[in-house]
Amino acid sequence: AATVYSPEDTYESVVHVEAGWTDHSPEGTAGETAWLTTLPFGTQGPALGAVVCHADPSEAGIGSVLDRNLAASPLLRGVRCSAAHHPDPGVRSWNDEALLVGADFLHGFAAVAERGLSFEAWVYSHQLREVVTLATEYPEVTIVLDHYATPVGLFGPRGRSTGQTEADR
Numbered sequence: 001a002a003t004v005y006s007p008e009d010t011y012e013s014v015v016h017v018e019a020g021w022t023d024h025s026p027e028g029t030a031g032e033t034a035w036l037t038t039l040p041f042g043t044q045g046p047a048l049g050a051v052v053c054h055a056d057p058s059e060a061g062i063g064s065v066l067d068r069n070l071a072a073s074p075l076l077r078g079v080r081c082s083a084a085h086h087p088d089p090g091v092r093s094w095n096d097e098a099l100l101v102g103a104d105f106l107h108g109f110a111a112v113a114e115r116g117l118s119f120e121a122w123v124y125s126h127q128l129r130e131v132v133t134l135a136t137e138y139p140e141v142t143i144v145l146d147h148y149a150t151p152v153g154l155f156g157p158r159g160r161s162t163g164q165t166e167a168d169r
Helices: 026-036 062-072 103-114 125-137
Strands: 013-017 047-054 076-082 118-124 143-150
Touching: 026 047, 026 062, 062 076, 062 103, 076 143, 103 125, 118 125, 125 143
Parallel strands: 013 047, 047 076, 076 118, 118 143
Antiparallel strands: none
16 A cells, blocks of 8 residues: 655655756756755755755766865765666657766766765666666765666657567567
8 A cells, every 4th residue: 555645744854856957067066055055944844854966977077066065065965967868869868878887987986986975877777787887886885776767668669769569668
């Protein structure tokens, strides 16, 4: 049976996970983290227990991006990067192919590991090997797999050529 929550339920804290902040520049991600500190968490609902910011370890200067976010809030616990890429041009891609195993990404990911932050990855199911490679390179980092590694085409046709036949699905 599903658990149903009502408005009367109380929660001690919530985690804010970046999802669509408009300014993904290095300054912008820290701006979102700082903005969260201005919200009335704990007075008009549960307290803010943790923050997961957007950061792309393949970008130059990732260490300073993370440091600005850490300075903006001591609640920073992790980083999120949407790495979903699909070879079907009709399926939305969020990044370049094989982002998580690119040399720049793997090198920059050391900054995430050094700061003891978790990493949230959104990938499509065919990219799970990339997540395994990342986890093998950085076994000390907790990796959270977002959206169940979206299985594009599993439930029917998507894009231009994905999941078109029962055999494909």
